[in-house]
Amino acid sequence: MYMTRAKKTDLVLDGNEVKLRLTAERQKTKQVVHVDWVRFTCNLRAAPAPTVDDLFPLHDSPRFSDDVNRTKRLAQALRELPDPDFAASAQAKALAEQVCEALGPDFSVYPEIRKGHDFYRFRWSIVRNEVECGWVGYLASGDSPRQNAQAKTIHCNLYGTACTFAETGFNHRLANIVEATCATITRVDLALDFFDGFSGGMDRVKADYQAGLMDHCGKQPKCNLVGDWCNGRARSFYFGSKEAGKQTNVYEKGHQLFGPKDDSPWIRAELRWGNKLRVLESDILRRPADFFAGASEWHSRLLREAGAQVTPEPVPTTKRLAAETICAEVKRNVQWLMDTAAPSIALCFEHLGNTSFIEEILLNKKAPGRLQKFSKQEISGAFERAFARVRAPRTGHARMASTLAV
Structure with missing residues (x-):
């Protein structure tokens, strides 16, 4: 999807709002680690049952919604589906609506069926201010054995924007949905923000790696440096591996939001847990700081610098x-x-x-x-x-x- 280039003032306003949201969440929950991205998959048989209005989308006026036009368009989208696709679409819509309810009143299901992502044929978009910030995919785009198996599942993908602007406590409500649908969490990003930076900054992160402080179980993870390290702008330091289901990115969040020439000291350490070789429990959404600390001693030390007291919860590889x-x-x-x-x-x-x-x-x-x-x-x-x-x-x-x- 092509987007128009945002003005610098828009980015600054958006960045300030992001910081305000994160600060408010931290003060209210007393948690320094923010859930920043979530993906999970459930089987169709365990997905939520569609409502009567979805099963029989024939009413001219909605019973439960104040947004008449949106509800009519959703009903029209379901009516136009071929019979073999209807049940999966209605269940996916029901899941998308549950997720929107967990996120808060600013979120809704976009009233048109869109082309799917990640080998799903269709998707219901989850939107805020009519801009997509997540989606629920269903049915497969092909007929290979692997995609035939995928066609029996529904997948939810919530971007960082959805998690940032969701109402406080959304992570607990999402955990409840995951458990109710017997879903498999496939990705969770956990973010630890230092709005005023930390001692040594990005140069210290690189030095920690070279000193072996990021080694885990006697092994040094792979690393990758991105950005302008010569002039100290918009830098990112990646270590770990997506393939192994554990990767951390420490980067200058202020430069990302306000521009590389801004002097914001904001640094974010973002840990991505994936389900490759690992099983991600629903509690990772409820106790993000514990699972952040469980990644390594370096992660635990960073949390202590942020003033957090946690019980490290490792996510071991499954043999x-x-x-x-x-x-x-x-x-x-x-x-x-x-x-x-x-x-x-x-x-x-x-x-x-x-x-x-x-x-x-x-x-x-x-x-x-x-x-x-x-x-x-x-x-x-x-x-x-x-x-x-x-x-x-x-x-x-x-x-x-x-x-x-x-």
Whole structure:
């Protein structure tokens, strides 16, 4: 979606309102960590039941809404759906309305069905001031086995804007919805704001990393520096990995909201928990500071600097999920080797000789990119099984061909 460029004054006003909202939330809840993004998925069978007005969208006048035109347009959108799509759309709308109620009276469901995101065919937009700040997606955009499974789910994605401008306590109400629908939380962003900065600023964050203070379980996470570090403007320091389900971004929030030339000292540490290799409990929404502290000792120390007293709640990787992920990545690698690289490798063996060719290959011991996040022991255990699975169909075809030839 293309948007017109906002004026500097608009950004400043918006930035001041964001800060005012966050400060008010902190004072009212006594929580220094703000829930800044939420995604969750539930099965259709566990989704909320649609209302009578949604099941029979034929009334000319709404019974429960003051916004007559909006309700009529919602009813019209449901009436125009093909029968196979109706039930999923009505359930998704019911979930979207529950989420809007949890966020507060400023939020509503946009009265038109829009094209979906993330491989969902359709979405109901959640809007504030008629601007989308979240959505609920349903039905799949394709018919692959994976998307057939996705078609049996409904997904809610709430952006940072929705979380920032929601009424205080929205995170607790969302947790209740997650539990009531037996949903799986797939992403939660937890934000710790230092409106006046902290000792050492962004340079200290980089120094902490180099000193090993961000290491966890004896491992140093990957890092990535973004922004103008030479002149100290609009800087971001990422460490961790989305693939592993835990990534932190420490950045100059004031420069983001007010412009890189502004002298705002506001720094935000934003932790993204994902459900890759992890199970995110609904309590992460109710006790965000505890789960922020559970990421590492560095996160706990930052919370102490903010004056918070917490009980660190780690979110460990799930061994079964980790093993499945390793096997899937290794199988993908072996499949590529057999399907794409095998002819070239065969030619190299034939014309270069086994010894020299193997010695040259072994000089590059670095694992392929998708496998670099796993240890050699983990990869070793998965390769034999993956090769057997990839080879099985081939050997079956070979035996069939041999039988036919006889």
